[in-house]
Amino acid sequence: MSAHPTAVRAAPRAAATAPTHRRSYRSVYSLMVTPALVLFGLFALLPMAIVVVLSFTTWDGLTSPAWAGLANWAHLFTDPVTRHSIWLTLQVVVLSWVIQTPISLLLGVYLAGKQRTRTVLAVIFFVPLLLSSVAIALAFRYLLDPDFGLAQSFHTAPASWLNHDWLGDQTLVLYTLIFIIAWQFIPFHTLLYQAGTRQIPASLYEAARIDGATGAQQFWRITLPQLRNTMVTSTTLIIVGSLTYFDLVFILTGGGPGYATRLLPLDMYIVGFEDHQFGQASAIATLLVVIGMLVSLGLVRFSGFSKMRSEMEGA
Amino acid sequence: MNAMNARIRRANPLGALGALVWLVIVIIPLYWVVVTSLRSQGGFFTAGQLALPHPLTFGNYHLVLSNQFGTYLRNSVIVTAAAVLLVLAVAVMASHGIVRSGKHRITGTAFNVFLLGLAIPLQATIIPVYYIIARLHLYDTLLAVILPSAAFAIPVSVLILVSFLRDVPGELFEAMRVDGAGEWKMLWKLVLPLARPALVAVGIYDSLIVWNGFLFPLILTQSPGNAVLPLALFNYEGQYAINVPAILAAVVLSLLPLLALYAVARRQLLGGLTAGMGK
Numbered sequence: 001m002s003a004h005p006t007a008v009r010a011a012p013r014a015a016a017t018a019p020t021h022r023r024s025y026r027s028v029y030s031l032m033v034t035p036a037l038v039l040f041g042l043f044a045l046l047p048m049a050i051v052v053v054l055s056f057t058t059w060d061g062l063t064s065p066a067w068a069g070l071a072n073w074a075h076l077f078t079d080p081v082t083r084h085s086i087w088l089t090l091q092v093v094v095l096s097w098v099i100q101t102p103i104s105l106l107l108g109v110y111l112a113g114k115q116r117t118r119t120v121l122a123v124i125f126f127v128p129l130l131l132s133s134v135a136i137a138l139a140f141r142y143l144l145d146p147d148f149g150l151a152q153s154f155h156t157a158p159a160s161w162l163n164h165d166w167l168g169d170q171t172l173v174l175y176t177l178i179f180i181i182a183w184q185f186i187p188f189h190t191l192l193y194q195a196g197t198r199q200i201p202a203s204l205y206e207a208a209r210i211d212g213a214t215g216a217q218q219f220w221r222i223t224l225p226q227l228r229n230t231m232v233t234s235t236t237l238i239i240v241g242s243l244t245y246f247d248l249v250f251i252l253t254g255g256g257p258g259y260a261t262r263l264l265p266l267d268m269y270i271v272g273f274e275d276h277q278f279g280q281a282s283a284i285a286t287l288l289v290v291i292g293m294l295v296s297l298g299l300v301r302f303s304g305f306s307k308m309r310s311e312m313e314g315a
Numbered sequence: 316m317n318a319m320n321a322r323i324r325r326a327n328p329l330g331a332l333g334a335l336v337w338l339v340i341v342i343i344p345l346y347w348v349v350v351t352s353l354r355s356q357g358g359f360f361t362a363g364q365l366a367l368p369h370p371l372t373f374g375n376y377h378l379v380l381s382n383q384f385g386t387y388l389r390n391s392v393i394v395t396a397a398a399v400l401l402v403l404a405v406a407v408m409a410s411h412g413i414v415r416s417g418k419h420r421i422t423g424t425a426f427n428v429f430l431l432g433l434a435i436p437l438q439a440t441i442i443p444v445y446y447i448i449a450r451l452h453l454y455d456t457l458l459a460v461i462l463p464s465a466a467f468a469i470p471v472s473v474l475i476l477v478s479f480l481r482d483v484p485g486e487l488f489e490a491m492r493v494d495g496a497g498e499w500k501m502l503w504k505l506v507l508p509l510a511r512p513a514l515v516a517v518g519i520y521d522s523l524i525v526w527n528g529f530l531f532p533l534i535l536t537q538s539p540g541n542a543v544l545p546l547a548l549f550n551y552e553g554q555y556a557i558n559v560p561a562i563l564a565a566v567v568l569s570l571l572p573l574l575a576l577y578a579v580a581r582r583q584l585l586g587g588l589t590a591g592m593g594k
Contacts, residue, residue, distance in 0.1 A: 008568050028498045030410030033425040036469050043466035044435050045428070054442065106335060110330025125341060126585060130573040132527035134545040135566045138552060139348045142559045150347055150365070183340065188588065195430035195589045215327070248530040251549060257551040273534070279443050283494035285439035293434045312332045 027033050048289065054282035061278050082284065084259055085267040088174065092263060093242040096185075097179050100238055103233070104186050108193020109223060112176035120195070133247035143251055167253060170260045176263050177210045179251065184248065185241065189234045192287065196230030199221060236299045240292045264288055352376070352564040375564035379551070384568060386540060387547035391526060393544050394457055398465040398525045399518050402472050405465075406517070407510065410476035411502050415488070426477065432470040437463070440531060443532050459535040459542065465527055468521040475520075479513035480506065519587025525574070544569045 055072055059065035076082055101203070111122045119188050144149050147166035166176040188307065213221065246265040249255065255262035262270070266282060273283030347365065352375055354368040409425065416422040437444075444463050445454075453459040483506070491501050507514075532546040542550060550564055555561045577584055 025339060029412040029416035029419055030421045032498070032502070033422050034471065037425050037428070038399075039405055039462070039466045040429065040469045042447065043444055043463040044437075044440060044469075045557040047440035047447065048435055050443035050446070051440060085561075100488055103333065103337070106330055110327050110334050113327070118334075121338060123581065124338065126581075127574075128341060129585075129588065130523075130577055132501035132529065132545045132569070134527075134548045135569055138548060138562060138566055139344055142351075142563065143347055144557075148559070150343075157425045157556050183453060184343070186337075187341075191589055202500070206571075214487060225373065234365055240434070240436070246438050247545075257451045269441075272442055282442060285442065289435060289439045292436060298439070312396050315413075 005301075027168065037074045038304075043121045043307065044205075051282045051285050054279055055122070057282075058081060059278040060276045065279065068279055072280045076283050078288060079163075081259060081262070082264075082267055082271075085262050085264045085284075086287075088262065089243060089264040090180070091174065091243065092178060093176075093239055095182060096242045097235060098236050099178065099182050100186050100189055101234065102183065102235065103182070104189035105193050105227070105231075107186070107190040109197050109219070111190065111194045112197035118158050126187050128184060131184070134251055136180065136184050137248045137251035140183075144176065168257055173253060177252065180248065180252065181242070182268055187237070189238070192230055192234050193227065197228045200226045231301055232302075236296050239295050243288055243292050243295075283288045332471065344374055348566055349561050351560055356558050356560055375558075375561040377564045378558075378561050379568055382551075382554075383539065384565070385546070387542055387544050388572070390457060390542060391544040394460050394464070394532075395455075395522050395526045398461045398468065399521045401461065401465040401505050402468045402521050403439075403514055403518055406469055406472035407506065407514065408502065409469075410473050410579045411479050411498075411506050412478040413477055414483075415498065415501075415587045426473070429470040429473045433474070435467075437467045441530060442533055446521070448535050455537045455541055457536075457541055460528075460531050464525045464532050464536070470525065472521060473519050474508065475548055479510055483509055515583060516587040519584055523573075523584075523588070550570065 048088045054065060056068060057065035058068045058071070070071060107125065111118050111125070131139075142148075144166045145151075146168060151164060151166065164172070167173055200223065204226070205218060208218050208222055217232070244265050246269065248263055249263055249266050250269065253261045265288065268281045268284040268288070271284065272278050340480050350365065350368060354376065355370075355372050358375075389577060392561065397516055409429075413422045413426045431558075448454050448459045448463070449592070453462070487505060488501055488508075491505055496504070527545060528543075529545045532543045533549070533567070539547075539550065548569055550567045
């Protein structure tokens with residue numbers, strides 16, 4: 001953005017008035033930014049600062065917070081429940097990426113085609129985007145109910161392995177959860193890859209075809225490299241999203257059975273709003289934010305932020 | 316155009332296979348939810364799970380609709396509309412200020428704050444937000460959900476709008492300035508009409524997120540009279556206990572408004588979703 005005309009174009013004679021002019025413009029701009037800053041400051045920045053401060057206190061939510069030094073932070077890394085939650089959360093982050101990325105990529109590239117079948121499929125595939133986590137959690141909870149859900153109707157041989165208590169089995173429930181998360185979010189990432197693929201210049205493929213490249217070669221040499229920025233965006237969203245995943249787990253399993261699906265955000269919720277240890281919960285919240293920021297900064301640096309932005313502009 | 320068609324029309328057997336498998340995975344749960352919501356409670360325990368219910372019953376829908384569903388729907392509409400209008404208003408003002416001021420200290424800082432703000436998950440701030448809402452005497456009101464929901468939608472909205480407004484040619488502003496227009500008039504007469512597609516996209520993106528939001532309503536409201544749809548679904552679950560078909564009827568009903576929107580404006584809806592992908 002170039003410098004603003006008022007000052008730059010002012011003739012020498014007008015020089016005396018130019019600075020006041022410019023100042024009044026500046027104050028208009030500041031004024032325009034103020035409402036957004038105040039709203040965001042009050043409900044996001046201030047709370048974030050408070051969370052960091054609270055993480056060094058003990059607070060039951062009723063009496064005033066008492067200084068606790070590093071106790072919460074020490075507890076964070078020694079408490080077996082929270083350590084277990086960190087481990088579960090890491091598994092969800094990694095497995096979500098590993099599952100969602102290739103499937104979304106495959107479906108997105110396929111749906112970028114404009115054939116009628118693909119258009120119809122796309123209409124159906126994107127329906128889950130409209131569902132709230134609450135709706136999805138309730139649907140799957142009853143669908144997977146061992147007594148009267150869909151699973152129990154698979155008695156016969158080829159499908160009988162599906163007849164299982166998917167949410168009640170401690171060793172399986174985490175994978176069930178990861179599957180449902182994938183069910184919820186693959187449509188969104190498919191949409192990203194579809195949009196990304198449609199922006200790849202046709203001339204690249206044309207040139208490749210003239211050189212006799214096969215479909216597979218075109219995918220590896222053109223499509224995939226061209227989708228690099230989409231992949232960074234999608235990856236950041238999957239990682240940060242998985243770190244803060246709450247609604248679905250809260251309703252689907254409540255963290256159980258036992259502690260089998262007690263992911264970090266849920267651990268924070270239970271420690272805070274059920275055990276009334278808001279200081280400890282704040283330490284967990286701060287940890288979440290720190291990890292999330294490190295990941296996004298890392299990915300953005302790794303990929304070059306300007307590129308991510310030009311993609312957002314649809315360039 | 317020919318080359319384009321050649322590219323887009325080429326076969327992709329692996330993709331076709333994947334799409335077929337995914338079709339089954341997507342459709343079965345959706346179909347099961349709809350079919351089960353049309354079963355009687357007795358039929359639910361006995362009938363084949365995927366068979367069409369016989370007889371078809373709308374009793375569950377009747378039960379849900381007569382159980383304050385209208386109130387929840389109204390609350391959701393109010394919360395979403397108010398939050399989105401609020402975000403659009405403050406975000407378009409801020410974006411205009413940021414773009415027009417160039418490398419100005421205050422607005423530049425503000426932009427960086429919003430960029431950084433993208434990384435703040437609302438889950439992490441919920442404890443102080445609860446405290447602030449209580450101190451403002453807003454606990455258990457719709458405003459308690461509207462304000463934080465709007466606040467958390469600001470960063471993405473500003474980012475999208477700023478990148479859109481940066482492409483508006485400076486001559487347009489210059490011409491208006493020569494005619495004696497101030498910044499507010501430019502905002503109103505030039506930016507708002509020009510930025511309409513971006514505003515629509517941002518509005519759709521924000522609406523979906525606010526409409527489906529659960530944590531703010533869960534923590535910041537309490538009485539059923541102030542429940543929004545996702546929270547109401549959660550409450551129905553406790554209320555109807557094992558009347559699963561009724562709970563699923565509520566799930567279907569909560570989806571209907573968005574499904575109607577999807578039917579009439581699918582392109583805009585999906586476009587709005589990818590507009591927010593810088594998040």
